[in-house]
Amino acid sequence: MVNPDLHAFWQKTLSDWQESGVSGAAFCKQQSLSYHRFVYWRRKLNGSTNIKKALPSGFARAAPVPKGQAKDGLTVSLPGGVSITGLHAGNIELLGMVLRQL
Structure with a gap:
């Protein structure tokens, strides 16, 4: 009580x-x-009502790609429908350069 x-x-x-x-x-x-x-x-x-919504944590949601749909390399999907595909160890620096420009 x-x-x-x-x-x-x-x-x-x-x-x-x-x-x-x-x-x-x-x-x-x-x-x-x-x-x-x-x-x-x-x-x-x-509970989950009547309290301020938490600010975004800065983490992104990751989900596995079903077998057969996976492409070579890493794909990064950004808000607004933009996707960067084919990333791998040899060109991963490219991702950093692109993200710094956003």
Whole structure:
């Protein structure tokens, strides 16, 4: 059973965080709160609704290519439908040069 005072405290804290516009980690540091406890209560009280959407992590989704559809070398698909195909150890520097221009 959850202590009603604790429940109310975290509801108010999460509301204050949402209004602050800062990350959860920064908010916890400012308020001297345990970030792990903050995350626990955020999930417990809000689930996946009513919380700010997380910023993109910077990671891209990778998926295997079914057998028979694989082409020689690596294929990189960029947003907007642009694909760079045929990359391998001999020309991988080309990918870096292209991505730096984007």
